[in-house]
Amino acid sequence: MYNRIYSAAILGIEAVPVTVEADIGPGLPGFTMVGFITSKVREAEERVKTALKNTDIPLPAKRITINLSPADIRKDGSRYDLAIACVILAATGVIPSETLPDVMVLGELGLNGEIRPVPGVLPSVILARKMGLRTCIVPKSNRREGSVVTGIRAVGVSTVGELIRFFTEGVIPEEGTEEPEDAENEAADFRDIRGQETVKRAALIAVAGFHNLLMVGPPGAGKTMIARRIPSILPPPSPEECLAITRIYSIAGLLPQGVSLIRKRPFRAPHHTVSPQALAGGGLVPTPGEITLAHRGVLFLDEIAEFSRRSLEILRQPLEDREIVIARTQATYTFPADFLLVAAMNPCPCGYYPDTSRCRCSPQMIGQYLGRLSRPLLDRIDLCTEAAAVSYDDLRKGEEGEDSASIRRKAGAALERQKMRFEGNGLLFNARIPASEVSRYCETTPEAERFLRCVFSKMSLTARGYHRILKVARTVADLDGAERIALAHAEEAVFYRSLDSKYRI
Numbered sequence: 001m002y003n004r005i006y007s008a009a010i011l012g013i014e015a016v017p018v019t020v021e022a023d024i025g026p027g028l029p030g031f032t033m034v035g036f037i038t039s040k041v042r043e044a045e046e047r048v049k050t051a052l053k054n055t056d057i058p059l060p061a062k063r064i065t066i067n068l069s070p071a072d073i074r075k076d077g078s079r080y081d082l083a084i085a086c087v088i089l090a091a092t093g094v095i096p097s098e099t100l101p102d103v104m105v106l107g108e109l110g111l112n113g114e115i116r117p118v119p120g121v122l123p124s125v126i127l128a129r130k131m132g133l134r135t136c137i138v139p140k141s142n143r144r145e146g147s148v149v150t151g152i153r154a155v156g157v158s159t160v161g162e163l164i165r166f167f168t169e170g171v172i173p174e175e176g177t178e179e180p181e182d183a184e185n186e187a188a189d190f191r192d193i194r195g196q197e198t199v200k201r202a203a204l205i206a207v208a209g210f211h212n213l214l215m216v217g218p219p220g221a222g223k224t225m226i227a228r229r230i231p232s233i234l235p236p237p238s239p240e241e242c243l244a245i246t247r248i249y250s251i252a253g254l255l256p257q258g259v260s261l262i263r264k265r266p267f268r269a270p271h272h273t274v275s276p277q278a279l280a281g282g283g284l285v286p287t288p289g290e291i292t293l294a295h296r297g298v299l300f301l302d303e304i305a306e307f308s309r310r311s312l313e314i315l316r317q318p319l320e321d322r323e324i325v326i327a328r329t330q331a332t333y334t335f336p337a338d339f340l341l342v343a344a345m346n347p348c349p350c351g352y353y354p355d356t357s358r359c360r361c362s363p364q365m366i367g368q369y370l371g372r373l374s375r376p377l378l379d380r381i382d383l384c385t386e387a388a389a390v391s392y393d394d395l396r397k398g399e400e401g402e403d404s405a406s407i408r409r410k411a412g413a414a415l416e417r418q419k420m421r422f423e424g425n426g427l428l429f430n431a432r433i434p435a436s437e438v439s440r441y442c443e444t445t446p447e448a449e450r451f452l453r454c455v456f457s458k459m460s461l462t463a464r465g466y467h468r469i470l471k472v473a474r475t476v477a478d479l480d481g482a483e484r485i486a487l488a489h490a491e492e493a494v495f496y497r498s499l500d501s502k503y504r505i
C-alpha cells in the first residue's frame with residue numbers, strides 16, 4: 001500500500017516542496033525512514049508511533065517505509081511529523097487516500113497526539129498556493145499566520161483526532177475566538193527626549209536617506225534612548241515589506257503568538273557578546289540571524305567597540321549587498337539583510353573623553369579603543385554624530401521634544417522626493433546611490449561645489465568618503481525641499497564627518 005502527501009522544507013527564506021511517501025508491505029514489522037534526513041527528523045518515528053497509539057490507532061504489524069524526497073535537500077526539524085502520520089493513516093485505511101494529493105501538511109506531534117507549532121508556516125502556505133494546492137493543514141497555533149495568504153485554505157488542527165475528522169468528514173475544527181491582534185504597546189516617542197538636538201537631527205537625516213548612523217558620546221547621553229525611537233520615525237512598512245518581515249520571523253519561529261502579520265519595522269539590538277553565528281545566521285540548515293531579523297528595520301549595535309572583530313567583520317558584506325550568503329557543504333543559503341545600521345559607542349574606554357576633568361585614558365588607549373572599528377566598517381557609516389554629556393536636569397527640564405509623528409512626516413516628504421527622482425531605476429534611497437551615479441543625482445550650487453572641493457583636499461578624503469558627504473548633503477537638501485545641494489546642505493553633511501579628524505577614526 002503506497003501513499004504520498006506534500007510537506008515543505010525551509011531553505012534560507014524559501015519553502016520548497018517535499019513529498020512524504022509511505023509504503024506498507026508484508027515482511028518483518030519495522031519502521032524505516034530515508035531521504036537525506038537529520039536525526040531530528042528520524043525521531044519522528046517515536047513521536048508518530050506513540051501519538052497514533054495514544055489516539056487509539058495501532059500501527060499495523062507490517063514493514064513501514066517512509067521516504068522524504070527530493071533526496072538532495074537536507075530535511076531537518078520536526079515539521080514532517082504530521083505528514084508522516086497522514087501517509088501512515090492513509091496507508092492503513094483510516095483516512096481516504098484520494099484526498100491527499102491536494103493537500104500540504106505541516107506540524108510537529110506530541111506523544112499524546114497533540115499538534116504543536118512549527119516555524120516557517122507562512123512561506124510554506126505561499127508555496128502550497130503556488131503549487132495549486134487547495135488546502136494547507138497547519139498546527140492550530142500557526143493558523144493565523146497561514147491565513148494571511150489568500151487563495152488557499154489554511155486549516156488549523158490541534159490533535160490527531162481533529163486531523164482524522166477533517167479528512168474523513170470534512171470537519172474544519174472551530175477556529176475559536178482568537179484574541180484580537182495585540183494592540184501594539186505605544187512605541188517609545190521622540191517627544192520624551194529633551195535636548196540632544198544635534199543627535200535627533202542626525203537621526204532624522206539617517207532615516208530620511210537611509211544613512212547608517214554612529215553616535216559617539218559618554219554614558220547617559222541618551223544614545224540608546226534615541227536609537228530605540230528611530231523605528232518610530234521610519235515610514236510604516238508597505239504590505240510587501242510586512243510580508244517579507246513576517247516571512248523571516250515565521251522561519252525563525254519568532255512570530256508572536258496570535259500575530260498573523262507583522263505590521264511594524266523590526267528593531268534588533270543584539271548584545272556585544274553576540275556570536276558571529278547568531279549575528280549572521282547559523283545552524284546545519286541555517287536560520288536567520290540578527291542582521292536578517294533586522295531586515296527593513298533597524299539594527300542597533302550599542303557599545304559597538306565592544307563587539308568582537310569577527311562579529312563586526314560579518315557586517316561588511318551585508319552592508320554592501322543587503323543580503324548575507326551562508327555556505328554549507330550541501331548548499332548555499334541567501335538571507336535578506338537590508339537594515340539601517342545604528343551604532344553607539346563611548347569615545348574612550350572610560351567614556352568621558354574629551355572631558356579631561358573626568359577622563360583618565362591615555363591618548364594611546366583612546367586610539368586603540370576607536371581603532372577597534374575597522375576602516376571598511378566606518379566607510380559604510382555615513383553619519384557620525386556626537387552626543388554631548390547632559391545633566392539629569394537637562395533631560396527633565398525644558399519643553400517636550402518634537403514628537404515622532406512630526407519627525408516622521410519630514411522624513412516621509414524627503415523619501416517621497418527621492419522616490420520621484422529615482423523613478424524607474426530601482427533606487428529608493430540617497431544612501432544607495434552608486435558611485436557612477438553620484439554626479440548625476442547630487443547636483444550642487446557653485447558655492448557648495450567650491451566649499452566641497454576645499455574640504456576634499458583639507459580632509460584628504462577618499463573618493464568614497466567624498467561621495468558619502470555628497471549623498472548625505474543630498475538628503476539634507478531633500479529635507480529642505482531643494483533641487484540642488486546648496487552651501488548650507490554641504491556644510492551640514494561635512495559636519496557629520498568632523499568626528500573623523502577629532503578622534504582620528
Ligand SMILES: [Zn+2]
Pocket residue numbers: 348349350351352353359360361
Ligand atoms: Zn576616558
